[in-house]
Every structure is written in C-alpha cells, then in structure tokens.
Amino acid sequence: MIALAATRLAVKRVGHGYIGRSALGIPSKSCFQLSSLVLGAKYFSVTQPHRTSTKPSQKESKSTIDSQADPHTATTSVKQVFSQQELEAARLARLAGLGWLAKLPEKWIPYAELMRLEKPVGTLLLxxxxxxxxxxxxxxxxxxxxxxxxxxxLFSVGALIMRGAGCTINDILDRNLDNKVARTIERPVASGRVSVPQAVGFLGVQCFAGLAVLLSLPFECFYLGAAAIPLIFLYPLFKRYTYYPQFWFSLCFSWACLLGWPAVGAPLDLWVALPLALSNWFWGIIYDTVYAHQDKKFDINAGIKSSALAWGDRSKPILNRFLAGQAISFSIAGALNGMGPGFYIMGTVAMVRLYQQLKKVDLDSPKDCWNFFTSNIKNGFILWFGMVIDYALKLSGFL
Structure with a gap:
C-alpha cells in the first residue's frame, strides 16, 4: 500500500490529481491565473496576505537568496515577481476552490490542502x-x-492517505519551484502558510496512518509496498534533471497493480501482473503528458522539465504509440489471466474513447488539457468495470 504514495504524485501533479492546471483560458491575464488555480487539482490553506508591493525590498531579496541556498528553509517569497492583481487572483482562486474544506476549522485547512482533499482526481487515478x-x-x-x-x-482508504503523503513530499521538495508558477504559488508550503517542519511532521502522521492500513493486509503486501518507497522519494528529482518525470510518476502508480494478488490471498502471478502494470504505465504517461502541457509556458521559466516540453508538437503521434502499447499489454494480461468477454468489450470501449479524446484535445488549451486529464478517471473505471463483469460471471458459474 505504501506504493500508493506515488501519487504524485499524484501527484507536480496529482496530485500532479493531480492536481491540475489552468483550465478556462480566459483572455484577461488575471482571470487566466484565477481560472488556472480554481481548476488546478494536482495535484491549498488558510489565507495569509502576500506582499503588496510588486517590487521586493532589499531585505526580501536577501531572504529569497538565503532560502534558496538552504533547501531546508521554507520560503515565503515569490521568486517570479507577480503583480499584486495576480497574487490576489491566486488567493481568491484558492479560496473559491476549497469547496467543503472551507467548513473545516481554520487551522486544519492548510493540511487538508496538502493532501489535496478537495481535488480527488489524483486519488482516483492512484x-x-x-x-x-x-x-x-x-x-x-x-x-x-x-x-x-x-x-x-482498505485500498481506497490507503490511496487517499498515501496520495496525500505523496503530495506533501512533493510540496516540501518543490516549494522553490511552486512559487515560480502562478498555478502553484498558493500551495501551503510554497506560500509559507505551512512551514517545512510542520509539513514534515504532518507527513509522518500520514505515513503512520498508511502503515496501519498496510499492516491490515497480508505480509506480502508489506514488502511489495516497501520496495516502492525509493521510487516515491526519487520522483521529485526527475522533473529537475530529466525531461521525463512522467515516466517515473507512472511507474510509481503502476506498482499498485502488483499488490492486488497477495491482498486477496492469491499467489503473485507476474505473467499477468507485469503486463497489467505495463499497461497502466503507458496510460499514466499519456494522461500526465497532456496534463503537463497546461503549465508548459510557466515550466520553461521555472526550469521544470516534462515530456510535454521534450516532445512539443510531436506529443500526439508519440502518445498514440503509447496508446497502442497500452492496448497490447492490457490484452496480454487479460489473455494470460483467462478473462472473459467483459474484459475485452469494455477494454475496447475505453481504448477507442481514449484514442478519440487524444485526437481531439488541443494541447495549447489549458481547459482542453484539464478536461482530458479528468476524463481519464472514466477510462480507468470502464476498464475496471469489464473486469468486475467477468468476476461476477465467474462467481455465478458462467465462466
């Protein structure tokens, strides 16, 4: 279950959930920042006023340099200078996006935002x-x-907890990147509403809660989950040093496929589990690359790397090849597991749906990219529904 922490891991993300980027594409710059943050879900917070001057003082500049030099010091400075209107738009967008979290006690809200509780997309994809x-x-x-x-x-509870832990890790390590992007400047750690020590302490609480869930499962799940820990902690480094963090992010999410066998008391069948995980790996790269296209302009300035920047206008042809890989590996997993008609019928529906969405999405439209990203929840559940049909047919004696 610890493997579920990849969420990203949900995750730049996920929320990445994951999560989210700008989504309305309103011409006005302030409105664009507002819409970007309202619909951001990747992958949150009580209000603390931002500085009102658009030009940092000498003291503020020194503070920013010092915080950059010490990676263990939380920064409250916005390295990329945003106008007062943009900062206010970001603050209002965050408040508007809180939803039911606004009813929580004021001190709890930043921590709920660290877990992305108001943005369940990443949890569902995990x-x-x-x-x-x-x-x-x-x-x-x-x-x-x-x-x-x-x-x-148990896995549903674990996904909620560990996706939140993954987001907390991401926010701690990325605080000096998040404050360069309009969509993420209001995140709790980047904005200074939660200090790094507080975030680390909260991370510990989440990890212990996740461990409690994990210990409720067979022991095989424990060592499989523990094997994923290095994957989880290495993820934030990939967007700094490579253009393919989506590859590592999807690997973290796909690891969860392996835990299903020991969880229900079945021997781990790698001949089925590995093609299934590979199928999810291809799928995760597809939706996370489209997701990354939302922030590509900001990411260039912030020095954040992604497959969206690496592939640019070639993204769709490349992702179509990944879709073919997903369909092939998914079919292999089904054949080796002796799946019935539900698996293949619903699998075809989901793959055709994903192909059509990929064909139509405008990678230069944040709104289109966001809609594509969130719609993949349905694709994943369509595939799952086919498996459930076959499982029910087998228990009923029809297969």
Missing part, C-alpha cells in the same frame, strides 16, 4: 491500478465477494 490488480487476482482464484469488497475498501 486507486485505479489497485482495483485492476485486485479484481484480476480475485477473478483468478474466484475469491469470495466479502474478501474482494474488504480489500477494495
């Missing part, structure tokens, strides 16, 4: 590969419904 693995494994041994449902419940 949960999806777990559901695939659980259902494929349950089908293979005709596991009882009670076992299936209890494991789905």
């Amino acid at each position: 949960l999806t590969p777990s559901l695939w693995g659980i259902t494929m494994a349950a089908y293979s041994i005709a596991a009882p419904v009670t076992t299936f449902l209890s494991v789905v419940g």
Whole structure:
C-alpha cells in the first residue's frame, strides 16, 4: 500500500490529481491565473496576505537568496515577481476552490490542502491500478465477494492517505519551484502558510496512518509496498534533471497493480501482473503528458522539465504509440489471466474513447488539457468495470 504514495504524485501533479492546471483560458491575464488555480487539482490553506508591493525590498531579496541556498528553509517569497492583481487572483482562486474544506476549522485547512482533499482526481487515478490488480487476482482464484469488497475498501482508504503523503513530499521538495508558477504559488508550503517542519511532521502522521492500513493486509503486501518507497522519494528529482518525470510518476502508480494478488490471498502471478502494470504505465504517461502541457509556458521559466516540453508538437503521434502499447499489454494480461468477454468489450470501449479524446484535445488549451486529464478517471473505471463483469460471471458459474 505504501506504493500508493506515488501519487504524485499524484501527484507536480496529482496530485500532479493531480492536481491540475489552468483550465478556462480566459483572455484577461488575471482571470487566466484565477481560472488556472480554481481548476488546478494536482495535484491549498488558510489565507495569509502576500506582499503588496510588486517590487521586493532589499531585505526580501536577501531572504529569497538565503532560502534558496538552504533547501531546508521554507520560503515565503515569490521568486517570479507577480503583480499584486495576480497574487490576489491566486488567493481568491484558492479560496473559491476549497469547496467543503472551507467548513473545516481554520487551522486544519492548510493540511487538508496538502493532501489535496478537495481535488480527488489524483486519488482516483492512484486507486485505479489497485482495483485492476485486485479484481484480476480475485477473478483468478474466484475469491469470495466479502474478501474482494474488504480489500477494495482498505485500498481506497490507503490511496487517499498515501496520495496525500505523496503530495506533501512533493510540496516540501518543490516549494522553490511552486512559487515560480502562478498555478502553484498558493500551495501551503510554497506560500509559507505551512512551514517545512510542520509539513514534515504532518507527513509522518500520514505515513503512520498508511502503515496501519498496510499492516491490515497480508505480509506480502508489506514488502511489495516497501520496495516502492525509493521510487516515491526519487520522483521529485526527475522533473529537475530529466525531461521525463512522467515516466517515473507512472511507474510509481503502476506498482499498485502488483499488490492486488497477495491482498486477496492469491499467489503473485507476474505473467499477468507485469503486463497489467505495463499497461497502466503507458496510460499514466499519456494522461500526465497532456496534463503537463497546461503549465508548459510557466515550466520553461521555472526550469521544470516534462515530456510535454521534450516532445512539443510531436506529443500526439508519440502518445498514440503509447496508446497502442497500452492496448497490447492490457490484452496480454487479460489473455494470460483467462478473462472473459467483459474484459475485452469494455477494454475496447475505453481504448477507442481514449484514442478519440487524444485526437481531439488541443494541447495549447489549458481547459482542453484539464478536461482530458479528468476524463481519464472514466477510462480507468470502464476498464475496471469489464473486469468486475467477468468476476461476477465467474462467481455465478458462467465462466
């Protein structure tokens, strides 16, 4: 279950959930920043006033330099100078996007924002590969419904907790990048509303909660989850030093496919689990690359790397090849697991739907990219629904 922390991991993200980038594309610059943050979900916070001057004082400049020199010091400075109107638009957008979190006690809100609780997209995308693995494994041994449902419940709680932990790690390590991008300047650590020591302490609480969930599962899940920890902690480095953080992000999410077998009491069948994980890996790169196209202008200035910047106008042809890889590896996993008609019918529906969405999406439109990203929740659940159909048919004696 610790593997679920990849969320990103959800994650620049996810929320990345993941999460989110600008989404309305309103011409006015202030409105653009506002819409960017309202719909941002990747992958939050009580209000603390930002500085009102658009020109930092000498003292502020020195503070920024010092905070950059010491990576363990939380920075409250916005390195990229935004206008007062842009900062106010970001603040108002954050408040407007709180939703039900606004009803929480004021001191709790920044920590709920660290977990991206108001943005469930990343949690659902993290949960999806777990559901695939659980259902494929349950089908293979005709596991009882009670076992299936209890494991789905535990993984759902674990995904929520560990996606939040992944976002917290990301916010701590990326605080000096987040304050360069309009979409992320209001994040709790980047804006200074939560200090680094406070965020680290909260991360510890989340990890212990995740451990409690993990210990509720068979021991095999524990060592599989522990093996994913290095993947999780290395993810934030990839957007600094490579143009392919999406590859590593998707690897972290795909690891969850492996845990389904021991979770339901089935022997881990790598002949099925690995193609299934590979299929999710291809899929994650697709939706996260489109996601990254939302911030490409800011990312260039902030020095953040992504496959969106690496591939540019070639993104669609390249992603179509990844879609072919997803379809092939998904089919191999189904064939080796002896899946029935539900798997292939719903698999075809999801793949055709994803192909059409990829064909239509405007990679220069933040709104289009955001809609594409969030719509992938449906694609993942369509694929899962096909597995559930076959599982039900097997338990009923039809397969």
